[in-house]
Amino acid sequence: MEECILHKRKSGLNGTIKVPGDKSITHRSVMFGGLAEGETTVVDFLDSEDCRSTMSCMEQLGVQINEQEGQLTIKGVGASGLTEPVNVLDVGNSGTTARLLSGILAGFPIYSVLAGDESIHRRPMSRVVNPLREMGATIKGREDGRLAPISIIGGNTKGIYYNSPIASAQVKSALLLCGLNSEGKTVVNEPHISRDHTERMLKSFGAEVIREGTRVEIQGGQKLVGTKIQIPADISSAAFFMVAAAITPNSSIKLLNVGLNPTRTGIIDVLKRMGATFSITNERMLNEEPVGDIEVSYSRMQGIEISGDIIPRLIDELPVIALLASQSEGLTTIKDASELRFKETDRIAAVAEQLNNIGITVEPTEDGMIVKGSQTVTGGVASSLGDHRIGMMLAVASCISENPISINQMSAVNISYPNFVRDLNYLSE
Ligand SMILES: O=C(O)C1=C[C@@H](OP(=O)(O)O)[C@@H](O)[C@H](O)C1
Ligand SMILES: C=C(OP(=O)(O)O)C(=O)O
Numbered sequence: 001m002e003e004c005i006l007h008k009r010k011s012g013l014n015g016t017i018k019v020p021g022d023k024s025i026t027h028r029s030v031m032f033g034g035l036a037e038g039e040t041t042v043v044d045f046l047d048s049e050d051c052r053s054t055m056s057c058m059e060q061l062g063v064q065i066n067e068q069e070g071q072l073t074i075k076g077v078g079a080s081g082l083t084e085p086v087n088v089l090d091v092g093n094s095g096t097t098a099r100l101l102s103g104i105l106a107g108f109p110i111y112s113v114l115a116g117d118e119s120i121h122r123r124p125m126s127r128v129v130n131p132l133r134e135m136g137a138t139i140k141g142r143e144d145g146r147l148a149p150i151s152i153i154g155g156n157t158k159g160i161y162y163n164s165p166i167a168s169a170q171v172k173s174a175l176l177l178c179g180l181n182s183e184g185k186t187v188v189n190e191p192h193i194s195r196d197h198t199e200r201m202l203k204s205f206g207a208e209v210i211r212e213g214t215r216v217e218i219q220g221g222q223k224l225v226g227t228k229i230q231i232p233a234d235i236s237s238a239a240f241f242m243v244a245a246a247i248t249p250n251s252s253i254k255l256l257n258v259g260l261n262p263t264r265t266g267i268i269d270v271l272k273r274m275g276a277t278f279s280i281t282n283e284r285m286l287n288e289e290p291v292g293d294i295e296v297s298y299s300r301m302q303g304i305e306i307s308g309d310i311i312p313r314l315i316d317e318l319p320v321i322a323l324l325a326s327q328s329e330g331l332t333t334i335k336d337a338s339e340l341r342f343k344e345t346d347r348i349a350a351v352a353e354q355l356n357n358i359g360i361t362v363e364p365t366e367d368g369m370i371v372k373g374s375q376t377v378t379g380g381v382a383s384s385l386g387d388h389r390i391g392m393m394l395a396v397a398s399c400i401s402e403n404p405i406s407i408n409q410m411s412a413v414n415i416s417y418p419n420f421v422r423d424l425n426y427l428s429e
Helices: 024-033 049-060 093-104 126-135 171-182 196-203 235-247 266-274 308-313 315-326 338-342 347-357 388-398 410-415 419-426
Strands: 003-006 014-017 039-043 066-068 069-075 111-115 138-141 147-153 162-164 183-188 211-212 215-219 228-230 252-259 277-286 291-296 331-334 364-367 369-370 380-383 405-408
Touching: 003 388, 003 419, 014 419, 024 039, 024 049, 024 069, 024 093, 024 126, 024 171, 024 196, 039 162, 049 066, 049 093, 049 410, 093 126, 093 138, 093 147, 093 171, 093 369, 126 138, 126 196, 138 338, 162 235, 171 183, 171 196, 171 215, 196 211, 211 364, 235 252, 235 266, 235 291, 235 315, 235 388, 266 308, 277 308, 308 315, 308 338, 315 338, 315 347, 315 369, 338 347, 347 380, 347 388, 364 419, 388 405, 388 419, 410 419
Parallel strands: 014 252, 039 228, 162 183, 380 405
Antiparallel strands: 003 405, 039 069, 066 069, 111 147, 138 147, 183 215, 211 215, 252 291, 277 291, 331 369, 364 369
């Protein structure tokens, strides 16, 4: 599906859908299950290219993963530890795999080389390489370890007190995972709270993690014990349909079993503040993660400012939020989001360029975007640029486009949501 042509949805989006499992939680369940003693079962995991990258890396490290009827059974290596991989570990397009796996590998006395696709080889690795070196790992890579491929010789690491300059769950998780296999205590403090799936899931695996505000602490030498993990639907995937329903006349949809971890619900706060018609029901816990059902309908919305603490809570949703802003009234300003420049693409440049291809003007700034409301999507030819979230943003825009939108490189959606277009069509049949 390299080129995909999508048309306006005149009768809106209607119906009920359960989007696939959470990507962040699936990565962690496979990694922690692999490190645990005994068996872990994972239900409702996300079957996408990024999660497949994590699964194949863990298999190369000696972890057995069996798949049956949509469920994973993982035989953890436990105390005997990971085995040295014979080949280069290929993380594909997945930043989460690259960063978290670096942290895990730094804690084991084995040699490994970690590489990925062309996008991964442009994304900064120094954010994890530098603190992991401080913990005692030997890491080499292009531009002194700033860029992958990187090689790691781990083991004999010591805990660290790390004041992270950025709110990044990937950095925090990498250090906590290395800390788990290190001598002494590891403490990570960050400027704002980033997603806390690692902390929550480590508890499900029996480890003690102490959290006070933006500070997280773990004692080295703790063992993980295999468990059963049920994965909530991914709020970052659900966000595309939330926005699609909110901006497309005659829409009213229900999204089932969506993860509502407060470190991820920035999109809900934004929709509410903009004035969307919205409700959440059936709230409950799945393991350590809150979930619920979300209903969204078409409504008139107002532009707002989005900045500060909320940014890490909606970082992956900002491309589709830019589209949302173009359909509300008045100005929306997004600030403090320079991290967008280090994703699969430079998402500030990519959003401005690709929305411009279909008639929407977005003013890129150094750390965000300024978007005028009440714009018309005219349609045209655009590209995901190989970035799944840009592809899905363009597909959502097609719902209200005057003319069809032809999206190049649409197979990028396989990274996080392989059946995205099928599900969009289902809601607008
Ligand atoms: O830990 C994770 O699972 C993720 C953390 C975020 O990245 P950063 O840690 O770079 O902010 C996010 O953008 C990414 O999609 C997934
Ligand atoms: C940034 C993302 O993922 P990753 O960092 O794992 O590549 C994403 O899914 O939007």
